[in-house]
Amino acid sequence: MINKKIGVLLLLMVLFSMGAQAQLTTSVKLNEVLVVNEDNFVDDYGKHHPWFELYNNSAGTVDLRGCFLTNDKSDPRKYMIPKGDVLTKVPPRQHILFWADNAPTKGTFHVNFTFDPNKDNYLALYDSDGTTLIDEITIPAGQRADVSYGLDIDGIGKWAILDKVTPSTNNVTLDSNEKIENFQKNDSLGIGMTITAMAVVFIGLMILFLVFKQIGNAAIRTSKRNAQRAAGEGIAVSANAGQESGEIFAAIATALYEMSDDNHDIEHTVLTIRKVQRSYSPWSSKLYSLRQTPNKK
Amino acid sequence: MQESFLQFLGENIQIFLSYTGFANATPGHIVMLLVGLLFIFLAIKYEFEPMLLIPIGFGILIGNIPFKDAGLQLGIYEEGSVLNILYQGVKQGWYPPLIFLGIGAMTDFSALISNPKLMLVGAAAQFGIFGAYIIALQMGFDPSQAGAIGIIGGADGPTAIFLSSKLAPNLMGAIAVSAYSYMALVPIIQPPFMRLLTTKKERLIRMKPPRAVSQTEKIVFPIVGLLLTAFLVPSGLPLLGMLFFGNLIKESGVTRRLAETARGPLIDVITILLGITVGASTQATQFLTLNSIKIFGLGALSFVIATCAGVLFVKFFNLFLKEGNKINPLIGNSGVSAVPDAARISQNVGLEYDPSNYLLMHAMGPNVAGVIGSAVAAGILLGFLG
Numbered sequence: 001m002i003n004k005k006i007g008v009l010l011l012l013m014v015l016f017s018m019g020a021q022a023q024l025t026t027s028v029k030l031n032e033v034l035v036v037n038e039d040n041f042v043d044d045y046g047k048h049h050p051w052f053e054l055y056n057n058s059a060g061t062v063d064l065r066g067c068f069l070t071n072d073k074s075d076p077r078k079y080m081i082p083k084g085d086v087l088t089k090v091p092p093r094q095h096i097l098f099w100a101d102n103a104p105t106k107g108t109f110h111v112n113f114t115f116d117p118n119k120d121n122y123l124a125l126y127d128s129d130g131t132t133l134i135d136e137i138t139i140p141a142g143q144r145a146d147v148s149y150g151l152d153i154d155g156i157g158k159w160a161i162l163d164k165v166t167p168s169t170n171n172v173t174l175d176s177n178e179k180i181e182n183f184q185k186n187d188s189l190g191i192g193m194t195i196t197a198m199a200v201v202f203i204g205l206m207i208l209f210l211v212f213k214q215i216g217n218a219a220i221r222t223s224k225r226n227a228q229r230a231a232g233e234g235i236a237v238s239a240n241a242g243q244e245s246g247e248i249f250a251a252i253a254t255a256l257y258e259m260s261d262d263n264h265d266i267e268h269t270v271l272t273i274r275k276v277q278r279s280y281s282p283w284s285s286k287l288y289s290l291r292q293t294p295n296k297k
Numbered sequence: 298m299q300e301s302f303l304q305f306l307g308e309n310i311q312i313f314l315s316y317t318g319f320a321n322a323t324p325g326h327i328v329m330l331l332v333g334l335l336f337i338f339l340a341i342k343y344e345f346e347p348m349l350l351i352p353i354g355f356g357i358l359i360g361n362i363p364f365k366d367a368g369l370q371l372g373i374y375e376e377g378s379v380l381n382i383l384y385q386g387v388k389q390g391w392y393p394p395l396i397f398l399g400i401g402a403m404t405d406f407s408a409l410i411s412n413p414k415l416m417l418v419g420a421a422a423q424f425g426i427f428g429a430y431i432i433a434l435q436m437g438f439d440p441s442q443a444g445a446i447g448i449i450g451g452a453d454g455p456t457a458i459f460l461s462s463k464l465a466p467n468l469m470g471a472i473a474v475s476a477y478s479y480m481a482l483v484p485i486i487q488p489p490f491m492r493l494l495t496t497k498k499e500r501l502i503r504m505k506p507p508r509a510v511s512q513t514e515k516i517v518f519p520i521v522g523l524l525l526t527a528f529l530v531p532s533g534l535p536l537l538g539m540l541f542f543g544n545l546i547k548e549s550g551v552t553r554r555l556a557e558t559a560r561g562p563l564i565d566v567i568t569i570l571l572g573i574t575v576g577a578s579t580q581a582t583q584f585l586t587l588n589s590i591k592i593f594g595l596g597a598l599s600f601v602i603a604t605c606a607g608v609l610f611v612k613f614f615n616l617f618l619k620e621g622n623k624i625n626p627l628i629g630n631s632g633v634s635a636v637p638d639a640a641r642i643s644q645n646v647g648l649e650y651d652p653s654n655y656l657l658m659h660a661m662g663p664n665v666a667g668v669i670g671s672a673v674a675a676g677i678l679l680g681f682l683g
Contacts, residue, residue, distance in 0.1 A: 180682065183440040190434045190443065194427035197677045201423050204529045204673050205416040205666060211521055212413040212514075219511050249506065250655030 025067055025127055027058035030135045031095065032150030032162065032171055033123065035115045035143040041167040043110070049101035050115045052123060053167060056090040057155030064088045066128035069098065071113045073122055077130045079104065079111040093154075097168045117143055321363035325581030333357030333576065336478075345481035346638075349454065349572055353477060356576015373577045384574045387469070390462045392571045393455035394539040399564025400455075400668065401519070401543020402556045404636065408661040410514050411507035414614075415659070418624070419666025421610030422632025423674045425450030425603020429595050430678075436591055441465055444678040446592055449476045450599025451671030452483070452633035456536060458575065460675045463683055470579040471589040475596035477575075480635045486597065487604045487630045487642050494608045495626045499615075500650040502625040504659045512550065519544040526673055532683065533676020540672060600633065607632035607663065624659075631660040634667035 032053040034040060043049055056062045065088045070078035081088055085108045090096045097109065104112040115121040124136035137159060139149050148165045151157040153172055162171055187193055314320055336354030340347040359380070360373055370378040386392040409415055430447035438446060445465035448457045449472060457476035461469040479486065519541035527534050543559050546552040608629035615623045627647050631639040643660035 180440050183682070187440075188434065190427070190431040190440075193440070193444075193681065194424075194431060197427055197674060197681070198420075198424060200530065200677050201670050201673050202417070202420045204526050205420040205670060207525050207529075208522060208669075209413045209416045211525065212410055212416075212518070215514055215517060215521075216410065216413065216508075219514050220508070223511065247653070247655065249658045253655075253657055 025062055025064060026132075026134055027056060027060075028062055028064065028067075028090065028125060028134060029055050029057050029151070029155045030123060030125060030137050031055035031154055032148050032166065033115075033121075033137070033139050034146070034148040034165060034167070035121060035139060036117045036145040036147075038145040040146045040165055043099050043101070043106075045106065047101070049099045051097055051099050051167060053095050053097045053150070054090070054125065055095050055151075055155045056092060059092050061092060062090050064090060064096065067134070068126040068128075068130055069111055070124050070126065071100075071115070071122050073124070076124065076126045076133075078113060082108050095168045095170075115139070117141070316365050318363045321365050323363065323581065325585045326361050326363045328585060329357055329361040329579065329581045332579075333361065336576075339481065346477065348568060349477045350481055352569055352572025353474060353576040356573040357474075357579050358576075359573065360577030360580050373574065373580070374583075380574065380577055383570055384578060386567075386570060387458060387473075387574050387578065388462055388466065390459045390535070392567050393459035394535040395567045396455040396564060396571065397536050397672070398539040398543040399559050399567070400636070401540040401545075402547045402559035403564075404540075404544060404547075404665055404668070405661075406518050406544065406665055407510040407515065408507055408658050409663075409665050410510045410518055412505075412659070412662055415624070415628075415662030416666040416669075417614065418607055418611055418629055418632045418663035419634075419668075419670045420632075422603045422607035422629070422663070422667055423451065423670045424606035425452075425599045425601075425633065426671070426674050426678075428602035428606070429599030432598060433591075433595055436595070438588075438591075441682045442468060444682045445469075445472055446595050447599060448472075448671070448675055448678065449479065449592075449596040450603045450633070451667070451674060452476070452480055452600060452603065452635040452639070453668065453671045454480060455571075456634075456671050456675045458571070459536060460678060463679055467583075468588065468592065470575065470584050471586075471592045472596075473575045474579055474584075475593050478593075479596050479600050480638070483600070483633075483635050483638045484642055486600050487639065488646050490601060490604045491608055491627055491630050491642075491646055494605060494612070497650065499612065499626050500647065501654065502623050503651075503654055504625055504628075504656070505622065507658055507662075512548065515548040516545070519548065522669065526669060530673050530676035530680065532680040533672050536672040536675065537669070540668065603633045604630045625654075625656055628656055628660040628663055631662075631664040632667045632670070634664065634671045636664050636668060637661065639667070640664040 030052065033050075034052070035050050037048045037050050040048060041051060043051075054064070064081050065083040065085065067081050068077045068079060069081065070076050072078055087108065088096070099106075099110045100114045101110055102112055102114040103110045119141045121139040121141075122136070123139065125134045126132060127134055143149060144161075146165065148162050148167075149159065150162045150166075150171050152160050152162070154170050157171070164171075166173075183193065318326075333354045333356075336350045336357065339345045340350035340354060364371060366372070366375075370376075370381075372378060373380040373384050375381055426447045427450075428447075429450045430443045433443035433446045434440065441464040445457075445461040445468055448460045451457065454473065454477045458469065458473050461472040465472070522544075523537060523541040526537050530537075543556075546559060547556040606629075608626050610632075611624050611626040611629040615626070618624065625643075625647065628640075628643045631643050633639050640657055640660035644655065644657040647654050647656040
């Protein structure tokens with residue numbers, strides 16, 4: 001019994017940790033970098049500095065406090081994202097921007113390194129243990145001024161020179177609702193949608209039908225086998241067990257319907273076939289409110 | 298001194314009067330108040346879906362009391378108001394899955410399990426959704442709006458609210474009211490088409506009595522049902538997941554208290570909140586538009602199409618069934634998911650032609666299959682258009 005409980009507990013822990021994983025810091029991706037900032041986004045001090053953006057690619061809020069940022073492979077703990085700053089929490093599918101200005105005294109989002117436009121720049125994000133690599137990228141040398149390098153689709157795409165510089169916003173934005181426009185263009189009558197959707201509805205319910213036909217057949221076989229076994233043991237079984245006529249069901253249904261009719265509900269003396277049961281609960285059980293009888297040995 | 302006091306008093310009364318409903322009423326408000334009163338009248342006098350029409354009707358009254366916007370956070374569309382907070386369950390789509398939980402906990406799928414081929418009737422009736430979708434497109438609605446309007450044909454209020462909140466939030470009030478109104482009017486809409494499309498001989502078909510279903514089958518149904526349907530249409534997961542979960546806690550036999558809560562107090566609370574907020578969301582300025590009238594027309598049409606599709610499918614299906622296994626086409630209308638009203642109509646129309654031919658049990662099969670079918674259809678529309 002105890003082993004069973006431990007097993008269930010372990011299973012729940014495994015499931016919980018798997019579920020929780022989706023909202024851990026591992027969901028955060030390096031998303032966009034601007035190495036040469038001449039006339040682009042300014043920081044809160046009105047200065048132009050290189051910057052890089054992280055993207056929370058999960059459906060839950062992620063707190064980056066205690067994680068590490070670095071531009072040096074041999075020093076994963078170069079800049080620790082400070083703890084105790086509420087702004088280190090990144091909401092789902094949103095961004096956080098850091099300034100690579102080598103001025104950490106300016107605040108949480110100013111790291112203690114910068115980029116060199118004349119050579120390849122390494123950038124990595126490490127988990128709070130300082131050893132688990134979450135994401136890394138090497139930005140090729142020779143980046144053009146005010147042109148950013150980033151993922152072509154937020155969080156999941158490939159690194160490329162981006163058409164637009166998009167600090168703290170999505171790298172890809174849609175100017176139109178492509179899905180709807182495609183339907184308007186290619187299926188203006190709605191016939192395609194109707195055929196597809198009806199086919200899916202039919203397939204879904206057809207599969208259910210086939211599965212339950214088989215389950216039903218198996219249930220009937222089992223019930224017959226049990227009846228035969230019972231007959232063998234001399235237990236009386238009705239020949240048409242399980243094959244009651246529709247009239248019986250209809251009569252029961254009508255009786256139930258009439259019983260639940262408003263007219264009957266207000267009669268206190270009406271006889272019903274409603275089962276009267278009390279819900280058992282340890283909170284209401286008399287047994288638990290009594291003292292244990294002393295056990296005399 | 299006295300004169301200035303009287304002037305002050307007069308001005309204050311004037312300001313007060315400018316805030317009253319009388320000063321701010323428009324013809325639109327009056328029309329909507331009359332609609333609300335009509336709903337309440339229909340619910341009390343004719344018992345048309347009273348559980349829904351009374352909260353919605355009263356909600357319409359609440360939502361259409363005219364007032365001057367003075368930043369007091371009164372209206373349903375004012376962020377932070379009590380009504381707005383309650384409305385989030387509709388807007389964010391979390392009332393419908395909770396309603397589905399209750400529906401699952403009160404639905405007996407035995408009729409469907411004992412005769413699983415009736416699932417296909419439930420599938421056929423979903424044509425009402427896509428028939429209305431096609432017509433809505435022709436009437437100038439864009440595909441996502443047409444999808445949200447089409448779902449009215451599923452005859453399932455929570456599904457209609459869930460889908461319209463995702464695809465066309467601005468049309469949600471009209472869609473919800475239309476769906477619930479036509480669900481209440483199912484006894485009037487369906488019978489003429491059932492009679493029109495069937496012969497006397499067909500109406501007299503007697504179906505085989507359904508077999509008894511074991512508890513194991515009842516327990517397996519929600520599990521297998523969820524896995525199969527949700528794997529096929531993951532976007533229907535909120536509705537399908539809660540529907541089958543509710544059914545499992547009912548059928549497992551070991552979670553009776555949970556099942557009782559889900560099908561009793563929980564669904565009642567959510568029905569009250571859903572009804573009152575959907576009603577209140579139909580403010581004259583948002584609701585009295587040409588689009589709402591079009592939606593009402595399309596809603597009626599979708600119910601007619603769904604009924605006809607269900608009945609005609611049974612007739613077609615009968616061509617392939619052996620004598621003795623044939624299905625009475627009068628249960629075809631039950632493929633729409635207005636549970637159990639549509640099944641009750643099959644029973645009543647069937648009894649008109651043969652007083653000893655009870656179709657209720659058989660009609661419950663396609664009826665509950667319709668609930669699954671409309672949730673799957675909603676998932677498909679959401680997947681394609683969301």
